[in-house]
Amino acid sequence: MSRDSKLLGLLPIAGLILLWGWLAASGMAPKALLPSPVAVAQRLVELLGQGDFWAHIATTLFRLVTGFLIALVAGTALAILSASSEVTQTAVNAFVRILAPLPKIALYPAMILILGFGHSSKIALVAIEAAFPIYLATYQGMRNVDQKLIWAARSAGASRLHCLLFVMLPAAAPSILTGARVALVISCIVVFLSEMMSSTEGLGYVLIDAARNFRTIDMFVPIILISALGLGLGAGLSALRKRLLTGYPQA
Amino acid sequence: MIAIEHLSKRFKTAAGKDHLALSDINLELQSGEFVSIIGPSGCGKSTLLYMIGGFVPASDGKILIDGRPVTGPGPDRGPVFQEFALFAWKTVLQNIAYGLRLQGKSKPEAEERARVLLRMVGLERFANFYPKELSGGMKQRVAIARTLAYNPEILLMDEPFGALDAHTRTHLQRDLLRIWEEHRKTVLFVTHSVEEAVYLSDRVIVMAAGPGRIARIIPIELERPRQRSELMFDRRYQEYITEIEGMIDAFEAAAA
Numbered sequence: 226m227s228r229d230s231k232l233l234g235l236l237p238i239a240g241l242i243l244l245w246g247w248l249a250a251s252g253m254a255p256k257a258l259l260p261s262p263v264a265v266a267q268r269l270v271e272l273l274g275q276g277d278f279w280a281h282i283a284t285t286l287f288r289l290v291t292g293f294l295i296a297l298v299a300g301t302a303l304a305i306l307s308a309s310s311e312v313t314q315t316a317v318n319a320f321v322r323i324l325a326p327l328p329k330i331a332l333y334p335a336m337i338l339i340l341g342f343g344h345s346s347k348i349a350l351v352a353i354e355a356a357f358p359i360y361l362a363t364y365q366g367m368r369n370v371d372q373k374l375i376w377a378a379r380s381a382g383a384s385r386l387h388c389l390l391f392v393m394l395p396a397a398a399p400s401i402l403t404g405a406r407v408a409l410v411i412s413c414i415v416v417f418l419s420e421m422m423s424s425t426e427g428l429g430y431v432l433i434d435a436a437r438n439f440r441t442i443d444m445f446v447p448i449i450l451i452s453a454l455g456l457g458l459g460a461g462l463s464a465l466r467k468r469l470l471t472g473y474p475q476a
Numbered sequence: 477m478i479a480i481e482h483l484s485k486r487f488k489t490a491a492g493k494d495h496l497a498l499s500d501i502n503l504e505l506q507s508g509e510f511v512s513i514i515g516p517s518g519c520g521k522s523t524l525l526y527m528i529g530g531f532v533p534a535s536d537g538k539i540l541i542d543g544r545p546v547t548g549p550g551p552d553r554g555p556v557f558q559e560f561a562l563f564a565w566k567t568v569l570q571n572i573a574y575g576l577r578l579q580g581k582s583k584p585e586a587e588e589r590a591r592v593l594l595r596m597v598g599l600e601r602f603a604n605f606y607p608k609e610l611s612g613g614m615k616q617r618v619a620i621a622r623t624l625a626y627n628p629e630i631l632l633m634d635e636p637f638g639a640l641d642a643h644t645r646t647h648l649q650r651d652l653l654r655i656w657e658e659h660r661k662t663v664l665f666v667t668h669s670v671e672e673a674v675y676l677s678d679r680v681i682v683m684a685a686g687p688g689r690i691a692r693i694i695p696i697e698l699e700r701p702r703q704r705s706e707l708m709f710d711r712r713y714q715e716y717i718t719e720i721e722g723m724i725d726a727f728e729a730a731a732a
Contacts, residue, residue, distance in 0.1 A: 371559065371561060372531075373559055373561040374561045376526075376561070377557070377561045379548070380529065380555050380628075381551060381554075381578055381622070381626050382550075382578040382579060382626065383578055387578070395565045396564070470565075471565075472565050472567070474564060474608045
């Protein structure tokens, strides 16, 4: 991406903040309910000076990244299993068809009962939500691998397992990373939701705590931060994608 | 030696009907022979090649390689595809070294042999390039080197030069003949070009469609090594081409 197009990418963000500022200044909503972006920015800087606020950010980031990584490993492993034979494909697909449309948030109360109010229940919810897009993208990617690539490898002496792990999986890498991109966005949403529903720490908790105490400015700070977190992690994933897909035609 | 006996292939079509793609194929190939298969689209020439490769199972009959029946792919038969089928995430050198690494050779050993093959196909300067950075002709040279690397006795070439421009195609034909003269592998070469088949082969197999079958086998009795520029003025070369083209036209007309 050129510098110009990077600058162009900042324009919509600037537009959004301007719109927000205009809405706040217009008086359509009472100031107490819709604070101006300047007031929120000032409060953000103030909060970033406090150590325990950083602890909330760290907690959310930890749950988000751990859940996402578990989803990445589990989703990919499931796709490999599914691509390995007709029997496993039928079995895994049946499992996915039942679980994928289920709102996983409905399982959250059960997870809290089993895993407690701490990190584990949130990480589990993030992982289970994010695993499906990764599974589906990886599975599709592996199914669409050029048959002749597999034949070329098998003729050179590759076993079925070797082919699965070292030909089909790398050939599906662009799909896997696209799935990871979707999963990352879902992870951001789910970790925030889980913290809003039941938590004593994390950015989602900061928001719900502020809302309960009618501190509207404090409600907007975690929203800004979770989107910044998503933006940062997304940029990291893009950089990783560029590195990993050096030789690929579409990269 | 390849021996094919009463080989046939049936497919189920999307509508659920039985389709006979290949019917009662009988064929013998001697070691070191260069044989081309030519015929109209849908005559099953590629399917026949894939069955010899062990990629597609036979419905009836059998294929024997030195007396042993084909049950799956193996390093004694090396395929080269029109689509190159290179590993995008590996460099040119890693692509060529792939089969050698699978045979258990150490990395330096495999790469040394890969470099020899890279020189053979004239791409030593491109060892660290990725396939996407190469032209079509160069990609196919890499694919040929990757297959030659694990030293198969039989080369199965599926319209290998079909996607290349005329100039590149001529160069690769010449280089393939040079390599073949040197190593004398058995080559089974599927093509759409009659000229290419006559120029390269010891025998040309003409297939017909509906169902796919061998219609005629024509021995090409032109001296080797062959020079394309000389063949252009050779009456016999022209006659072979005219004869085979006439045959294919007749089979197509009969099928229509």
